[in-house]
Amino acid sequence: MIEIQELAKAFALGKSSKLSDTEKQDVRYSKDAFHSVRNVSFSCGPGEVLGLLGPNGAGKTTTLRMLSTALKPDAGSVLLNGVDVLKQPVKARQQIGFLSADTGLYGKLTAFENIAYFGRLHGMKEEALKQRIDELFTLLNMHDFANRRADNMSTGMKQKTAIARAVVHGPKVVILDEPTTGLDIMTVQTVLDFIKGLKAAGTPVIFSTHHLDEVASLCDRVVVIDKGVSAFSGDIGQFRALSDNGDLRDAFLSVLQGSVITQQQGAA
């Protein structure tokens, strides 16, 4: 179970930074800080897949970074299966499987070595680690390039390796930041099937994406973040109901338009 309450994060602006006219109009900019995430709340239960949507720069990645303990929130709380990430970050990290937007592999290491390294950092024993990697290689169809160095892999191979690395330690919570970006159809299908497998195993999964077809086929819940606030949070049915024809694209746009109006009113 993932529970996020009123999460906020600001980044100090450099002393010499001068705001452009557009930035001055943006509610996220104050005199000395950029409030990347201002108020984000949502929850994701066991076996649920939550789609995190939002335009570029909305605050999705910052939110996911706070969830994964990479960044410390300025305000709010994050509970992962009852573990407070602020109070017990190391314990929280043991539960998290995180895939960043960058594939992020070590080029000189093979697929096996990349995954094994993170397994060892999670304290896995060698025998269990080998067994788990073999299982993931089968699930993600990776045996053919198990000993290939990341520098010599295709984008799809890299992404599969990155996913395997993120879940090698059997995390209780999985966070995926745009896991299908730039992949071919076959690899996308493998990734989506893998997420379905996690869902079936009862693991809560949060994934950010710009692909609404993936949201339609996978997600139980949807959160739309715009300008650092959760502009919508609800199940897929409620989200779909935001448009007259049940189209997710229209629903998404209607949330953003509503969000703009709400924020302008708030600013006034």
Place this chain on the structure above:
Amino acid sequence: MWQVYFKELTELMRDKKTLIFVILLPIFIFPVIFGVMGLVLSSTTSKAMQEEHRYVIVNADQAPDFAEKVFYHKNFKQVNSDKTSEADLIEAIRNDEFDVAVVIPADFATKRQQVEQSKWQIIYNQSSQFDFMYRYFNEMMSDYNETLQRAALTQLNVDQTKLSAIIKPVDVQKVDTAAKRENIGEKFGALIAYILIPLCLLGASYPAIDMGAGEKERGTLETLLICPISRVSIVLGKFLTVLTTGLVGALITVASFGIWGAVIGSLGGMAVVQEAMSAIAITELILIFSLLLPISAVFAALLLAISIYARTFKEAQNYISPLSIFIFLPLVAAMMPGVELTAITALVPIMNVALAIKELIKGTADYGLLALIFASTIALATAAIAFCVHWFQQEKVLFR
């Protein structure tokens, strides 16, 4: 921490750039310095010594004995010229008609008879790197002056047995107490430090950039940060890897210096180098290496801190370039004449290690000062590591 260390080391061992900077460069830099530079220097010197200088003497008839002396000198060749004025002679030398002109005053013979002083001119281009011509000329002039002095004194009826004492009342004989090794150490010790210390920096630079900025650029840092190990362990694992590469580079450099110094000394006919090298005991090489240890740790921590701050590989390289200048400044200061290892200079970072290496090569090291250098550099290294650990915990540094 060790998981991070061994993984980083595995990656580095597979990287060609690291192998070049850490292993190949230190192995081959000393043969290049000892061999190629030594040969070039000796060949240039030998060529300069054997060079034949074309000369003219104005009013040679006034000092025929001197003119004859120059004529029979193997490094001088007489050319004919009718130029006599200073301006014409300078112009002729500039036009490469000859290399040197000696202007003897037209009344020299008369003045000589009257035992009066006369002023001669020697006109030549003094910009040459090796001024052997003037040295030869000076030797001949010195002999000629003595001949004239003896003749004048004889003319003045001075006692023949006292002539030498009158001409040169004090004859100083130099007795050198310095061993050849000390001489070599004084001349080349600082140069060796000038090579060893930057190689430690160079050996550590690439791995440091790769482990900080490189990790950010590849997008692996974020994944690493959310592993259930402390950030202190991560940074120490990385620091130890950078330190290892710096030290492996330094170790290979010291070994290369010892081995190639001895080999080239015996093969290349550079007996002085061979003698000096054979006088340097293995203990001193170990001490040199021990001094490089803490300074390499300082470099490793600083490089890693800079690299972690940088957003990209290129940005890290840009930040590290000024650091190289800060490291070269104390090294250059250590090479300055008259700069010695004292209790004060022993506290100046980098310069102290350079001076200590020089003293160790000379064989005149003060072990008390060495201990002081060792302690002060370890203190500096500890502070640098503490800063690096603190730096690695700052969000504004990691997610700029």
